[in-house]
Amino acid sequence: MTLSNDITNAAPPAPDRKRYSRRCLFIPLAIALLILCVYNVLIYFAAKKTQRQHLLTVIEHLPPSTDCLFLGNSLIEAGCDATAFQSAWPQNTISPLAVNLGLGATTPVEHYLILKHAFSRPVRIKYVIYGFFDDQLNAAPNGNWQDLVGNRAFSYYFPREAAAFYAPNSRLTEWRMELTEHIPMIAERSSLWDRVELFRRGFDEIGMPKQKVNRFGRVEDFNALEAKDVPSFMRRCGNIVEGHVGFSAPVQAIINLAHAHGAEVIFVEMPMSPRHRETFYSLPVWTEMRAHLQSLASEQRVTYIMASDWVPQAADFDDTVHLNEQGARFFSARLGATLSRINSSETNRFVAAAGKVAMR
Numbered sequence: 001m002t003l004s005n006d007i008t009n010a011a012p013p014a015p016d017r018k019r020y021s022r023r024c025l026f027i028p029l030a031i032a033l034l035i036l037c038v039y040n041v042l043i044y045f046a047a048k049k050t051q052r053q054h055l056l057t058v059i060e061h062l063p064p065s066t067d068c069l070f071l072g073n074s075l076i077e078a079g080c081d082a083t084a085f086q087s088a089w090p091q092n093t094i095s096p097l098a099v100n101l102g103l104g105a106t107t108p109v110e111h112y113l114i115l116k117h118a119f120s121r122p123v124r125i126k127y128v129i130y131g132f133f134d135d136q137l138n139a140a141p142n143g144n145w146q147d148l149v150g151n152r153a154f155s156y157y158f159p160r161e162a163a164a165f166y167a168p169n170s171r172l173t174e175w176r177m178e179l180t181e182h183i184p185m186i187a188e189r190s191s192l193w194d195r196v197e198l199f200r201r202g203f204d205e206i207g208m209p210k211q212k213v214n215r216f217g218r219v220e221d222f223n224a225l226e227a228k229d230v231p232s233f234m235r236r237c238g239n240i241v242e243g244h245v246g247f248s249a250p251v252q253a254i255i256n257l258a259h260a261h262g263a264e265v266i267f268v269e270m271p272m273s274p275r276h277r278e279t280f281y282s283l284p285v286w287t288e289m290r291a292h293l294q295s296l297a298s299e300q301r302v303t304y305i306m307a308s309d310w311v312p313q314a315a316d317f318d319d320t321v322h323l324n325e326q327g328a329r330f331f332s333a334r335l336g337a338t339l340s341r342i343n344s345s346e347t348n349r350f351v352a353a354a355g356k357v358a359m360r
Contacts, residue, residue, distance in 0.1 A: 040184045047188035052154045055103050059118050066123045068096035071111050071254070072131040075270045076102030079131065079323040081332040088336030093343075095336070096126060103151050108250035109141045109165045110154045115254055116161065125263040127339070130254065131270045133308075133321060134227065134280070137251050137293060138240045141165045143173075149190040156180055156187040165250050226276060226320055233280050237289040247296055255300050266303040266339065267293070271311040271331050273320045281308055303342065310334055 047053060070080040082098040089095035101114050115128065143166030148155055155162035159177035167173035180187050227233035239245070247255070258265045269290070272281060280286060290306065297304040311317070316327030323331060 036185070043184040043188050043191055046191040047153075047184060050151070050188075050191060051103060052151050052157075055101065055114065055154075056117070056157070058099070059101065059114070059121065062099060062118060062121045062123050063097060064122055065097050066099050067126040068098040068129065069115070069118060069125055069127070070098060070100040070102055070129050070131070071115055072102050072270075073106050073111075074102065074104030075133060075321060075323075076100065076129075076131040077104050078102075078318070079270060079328050079331055080129070080335075081325075081328045084329040084332040085336040088333040089340045093340060095340075102131070103154065105151045106154065107139075107141060107152065108136070108248055108254065109143065109162055110152060112165075112250045112253045112257065113154060113158045113161055115257060117158070119257065119261050125258070125261060127266060128254070128258045128263050129266045129268060129335075129339075131268045133270050133272060134233070135236050135240055135289070137247050137267070137296075138245050140248055141250055143167070153187055153190065165253075168249075227280060230279065230283070234283060234285045237285045241285070241288045241292050244292075247300070252300075255302060259301070264303065265300075266305060267297055268305045268335065269293075269308045270321075271323060271327070272308045273317045274312065274314050276320050277309060305335070305338060307331065307335065 068085075070076050070082070077100065080098075080100050080102065082100055085098050086095040101118060103110065103114065111130070119125065143155065143162065155166075156177060159181050160174055163170065163174040163177045227236065246252070255265050294304045311323060311327050311331050313327075316324060316330060318324045
């Protein structure tokens, strides 16, 4: 028998070769799919411990008697002490039950989604206190892929509403965000990376001076929230004032939503550190910007409270923009006292007007 005949006789039949090839292809695909499934499960459970998931739980369990909400980013989260706010109201009045729904590293789009979810609960909100700084009320929303990470992944929890701000009338963006919502490894892609980054930073500091941190993280990271320099701050504010730019779409939506539910909206120019005030808020352009914001607020029947200089001491700040716990108590108490006086004067005007009508 020849060598060629031996090889021919030893080779498996053609159908068996095809089955073997399919099996060889199926096994690595199955392993890859299993790895992806396990990774998605890990991401899903890791995301359960994030701030945004905790906030969802808080909203789901809002007491029915809640009638005041603090809304905004980390300035509100760090700076509003509900207990100090409530205790500052006069004893002869009923202080509102306040809940802090501030969420760090978020934008007005996420704030609108938070507020809308809160209004879906069986509560009757009287006050929506929205804290801001710099040009936050006018800045156009940005929802690029690289932006929607961390707490901004909150947008993926309500994809249709978020897509309407990021790309109005774009079915493609809406479809993409809805698809992303169901894939944890994409929607919550920063959940595991946050832990890796913390480990990396800890490893980098071995044998080196410790970086200054506060209750929210590394101080250096939060200093980056400020404008890069004075010229850029002047340019941003100047463009808004000169262009008569109104409130951004999500901020306007917050106002409309609150008013539709009978709630009063209060914009609070949040306390800033002495350095921030001296560097940016002492500029003439900020005086013009503030006047522009107050005019817009008046047109929208929104109360504007200028509180950027309420906390004058640098010792009451964790960094250049965030109040520490002591500063938060001081500011919140003053805010409660101020709002109670505004509420009292509004009530007195209403009673006086009603009395005149009755006398007629």
